[in-house]
Amino acid sequence: MSTNSPKITIAIDGYSSTGKSTVAKRLAKELNYIYVDTGAMYRAVTLYALQQNYITKKKFDKKSLIKNLSAIKLAFKYNKKLGFAEMFLNGKNIEEAIRSIRVSNFVSPIATVPEVRKYLVKIQRKIGKDKGVVMDGRDIGSVVFPDAELKIFLTADPKIRAERRLLEFQEKGLDADFDIIYNNVVERDEIDSTRADSPLIKVADAIEIDASNINKEEQFQQVLNLAKNTLTKQTS
Ligand code: DC
Numbered sequence: 001m002s003t004n005s006p007k008i009t010i011a012i013d014g015y016s017s018t019g020k021s022t023v024a025k026r027l028a029k030e031l032n033y034i035y036v037d038t039g040a041m042y043r044a045v046t047l048y049a050l051q052q053n054y055i056t057k058k059k060f061d062k063k064s065l066i067k068n069l070s071a072i073k074l075a076f077k078y079n080k081k082l083g084f085a086e087m088f089l090n091g092k093n094i095e096e097a098i099r100s101i102r103v104s105n106f107v108s109p110i111a112t113v114p115e116v117r118k119y120l121v122k123i124q125r126k127i128g129k130d131k132g133v134v135m136d137g138r139d140i141g142s143v144v145f146p147d148a149e150l151k152i153f154l155t156a157d158p159k160i161r162a163e164r165r166l167l168e169f170q171e172k173g174l175d176a177d178f179d180i181i182y183n184n185v186v187e188r189d190e191i192d193s194t195r196a197d198s199p200l201i202k203v204a205d206a207i208e209i210d211a212s213n214i215n216k217e218e219q220f221q222q223v224l225n226l227a228k229n230t231l232t233k234q235t236s
Contacts, residue, residue, distance in 0.1 A: 015155055
């Protein structure tokens with residue numbers, strides 16, 4: 001695609017396991033844009049909170065987490081071999097650790113804390129200030145970049161999402177259980193869409209894509225076409 005078109009901001013929001021990151025990553029590569037996985041940032045804060053024992057099944061010490069937010073230094077470092085940027089927490093590569101079911105189980109309560117959101121949104125806006133960014137998450141089109149030129153909202157049947165996630169774990173040779181994954185998907189949908197601060201919503205100017213009955217390639221082609229159309233409009 002022409003590199004002369006003015007750069008735009010592309011927000012990809014939606015439920016968990018709808019293929020957001022896969023599509024966003026590939027789109028960023030195609031357009032030569034920066035890709036930002038904001039879910040990875042909430043997962044990184046969650047990993048930190050677990051490491052510090054601020055959150056367990058029995059308690060959540062929000063006060064300590066909020067007090068120590070500035071000790072959480074996040075960085076994305078591009079991995080040439082993998083073709084995307086990996087998440088680092090205080091200098092340590094945590095890309096694998098943040099994908100565990102343990103982190104998935106605690107991330108939604110962490111993401112309800114307004115101070116955590118404020119801290120991360122500030123970093124996200126800084127990364128995307130010059131446009132040329134594909135950012136995926138839950139509140140990108142609604143809160144982080146409400147002026148994004150292209151907003152996409154991804155949905156899919158929760159059972160299909162859980163099956164896809166199970167397959168991902170199995171492909172990595174990891175042990176996983178459908179019911180545990182399904183419950184996690186449903187629970188996160190509920191917490192993410194009903195929280196008071198920046199809930200997951202489809203904003204009026206977002207284009208919805210239901211990924212239940214299309215494969216990854218079809219999903220990518222739909223998103224790519226939308227991006228191409230938006231870019232064409234910018235130049236005309
Ligand atoms: O995209 P993901 O599944 O890796 O995101 C993990 C969690 O982080 C998700 O359940 C809710 C939270 N999140 C959020 O609240 N806002 C974002 N912009 C991205 C993620």
